Amino acid sequence: MSQVEALPGREVEIAELTRHRVLVSWAAQAGLKHTVIDHAEGSYLYTPDGRRILDFSSGLICVNVGHNHPKVVEAIRRQAGRVTYVTPNFATDVRAQLADALSRVSPRGALVKTLFTSGGAEANENAIKIARLYTGRHKVLASYRSYHGATLGAMTLSGDQRRLAVEPGISGVVHFFTPYPYRSPFGVPPEQETEAALKHLEDVLLYEGPENVAAIFLEPVIGSGGLIVPPDGYLRGVREVCTRHGILMVLDEVMTGFGRTGRWFAAEHWDVVPDMITFAKGVTSGYVPLGGVMMSQPIARYFDEHVFWGGLTYSGHPLACAAGLANLEVYEEQGLVERAARMEVAMREKLGRLAERHPVVGDVRGKGMFWGIELVADRKTREPWVPWNTKGPGRMKELLGQLAARDVYVYGRWNLLYVAPPLTASEAELDEGVSGIDSALAAVA
Ligand SMILES: Cc1ncc(COP(=O)(O)O)c(C=O)c1O
Structure with missing residues (x-):
């Protein structure tokens, strides 16, 4: 009770x-x-x-x-008795430890630094910004079958119909079709879906100019766009395309992260290491709003010498980070x-x-x-x-x-x-x- x-x-x-x-x-x-x-x-x-x-x-x-897990509730209560807010320029134990734990559970431990946000949309907004700052390129690609959040940039990125009512959004977003074996947008049988989808992506890139593309955003298992599991080979294929063209691969694991698909992150099913992962939801199981962008070593290093032109009043809110840390402990302790x-x-x-x-x-x-x-x-x-x-x-x-x-x-x-x-x-x-x-x-x- x-x-x-x-x-x-x-x-x-x-x-x-x-x-x-x-x-x-x-x-x-x-x-x-x-x-x-x-x-x-x-x-x-x-x-x-x-x-x-x-x-x-x-x-x-x-x-x-699950709702009201006593360990998470207690962690929030304990944190509320210590410190409930400091500016992101101060350090707190809960934010530092959570960032460390996230890095440890990231695919192959390769995402080494986290920018904390208040939710998934803000995470994707910031991932767009990071990709543009890091690559010096402008365009971002995303699936028609996608939802990345309701703020203007994230909504523009979303292929979902929810975008239409608020267009025009931000500039430079291009959509493409991703695999959907049950009803192939490429009109091919399931065993040819991966190949057809990768060919389509290469075609889109050819016409957009890959040298202009900062990032490709994908949900590794598409969530509210239809719950679509990609056929084997697709995400690895996209990884290869991104690497070949110097494009960042950003996986939106807002829905799929934190065990939902049976791995810490869904990317691990196909042993794919993206350049960034955006997350929210399961990091705190929704107990306190929290999201973030995890990034690779080269991206993190870039911001050692270059200003990160972004910031949020609640970047790493202590109550949210305490809830996040306790959640990660629950995932581990309860397997x-x-x-x-x-x-x-x-x-x-x-x-x-x-x-x-x-x-x-x-x-x-x-x-x-x-x-x-x-x-x-x-x-x-x-x-x-x-x-x-x-x-x-x-x-x-x-x-x-x-x-x-x-x-x-x-x-x-x-x-x-x-x-x-x-x-x-x-x-x-x-x-x-x-x-x-x-x-x-x-x-x-
Ligand atoms: C894949 C995905 N990305 C981003 C978001 C947006 O997250 P939020 O509602 O926390 O802004 C959602 C929300 O459902 C989502 O499913």
């Missing part, structure tokens, strides 16, 4: 105040309904009147260690990264059963404890159940409503459900979530 005062009888008041006074994300506000949460523990959220909601997407795919890898089999098997029972399930794919269920109107033609880039949630809203009625929270967009429970979730909790999806799919069929 959480220590906070419970809120019995105040649900209506709080929901109303929220509706009147809070502008919430990605929505026209009229008619929004808010479920009030009183406290949370492990895989569950609790409402003031005692409803228990299974969090089957770890919030926005961030609460990796959560390895557990996520082991649970891949159970996830595939349990979610696979949904495909057997529901023709609307077109594809089930994922890694570790990061899974997507792609819904189709017709299995043969693979016509999406909700067309991609539809304005508004379409039929997905009804499905999410059916899930909510069963006290199961799942993140869904267009024709994708994102199943990403806390890395601590038990098999029984997985079964509970899958059974909720099973029954919700039956209700909307």
Whole structure:
């Protein structure tokens, strides 16, 4: 049980105040309904009147260690009693130790320095800036199937439809197509996807002038752009292309980092070492906002002699760093990264059963404890159940409503459900979530 005062009888008041006074994300506000949460523990959220909601997407795919882990809560409490803010020019033990630990768990230990931010979008903003300062080049490339954050630069970088409403964004961003074996943008069978995708990237570079390109940004496993696992060889191929042209490879591991896919960072599945990794979410499991950019030795060295033209009031906030350090300890002590890898089999098997029972399930794919269920109107033609880039949630809203009625929270967009429970979730909790999806799919069929 959480220590906070419970809120019995105040649900209506709080929901109303929220509706009147809070502008919430990605929505026209009229008619929004808010479920009030009183406290949370492990895989569950609790409402003031005692409803228990299974969090089957770890919030926005961030609460990796589960809700209100006592060790993390205690670390935040302890830090709050010592120092809650200093300017980033002072040093704190928690920021130094967290940066050191991050470097240790980075792919092959090759990312040696971290710029801390308050979240994922700010991390990507700063990675664009670092890439431009370091290379002296202007352009940055990113996938059409991507989301890198909602600030102007990160939003421009995102291929996602959410970009369209706020265009024009920053200059110099070019999008390209990345592999999607279930529905190849290159019109080739899955075994040719890697080759076709790399050829397409080389073509784009040829027309953009690789000498003008500072960085290529990629989510190693694409998150809210469709949960797409790249075919073997793709990320290594991009690494080779980047190295050959002097372009920096930036992996956005905001969703995939910190054990979500069964490795500390998803890049490790393919033994790829990028020049930078941007991260957020799982670093603190969302307990306190924190993000950052980890960089290679040459980039770090460049800024020994050159000014880094950037800064944030909250670069390495002590409460966030304390939460981050405690999270990393939890990952290690509880073996959560390895557990996520082991649970891949159970996830595939349990979610696979949904495909057997529901023709609307077109594809089930994922890694570790990061899974997507792609819904189709017709299995043969693979016509999406909700067309991609539809304005508004379409039929997905009804499905999410059916899930909510069963006290199961799942993140869904267009024709994708994102199943990403806390890395601590038990098999029984997985079964509970899958059974909720099973029954919700039956209700909307
Ligand atoms: C891959 C990826 N990058 C960046 C972001 C943006 O992170 P934030 O919302 O912390 O700014 C997100 C958020 O969902 C994300 O999934």
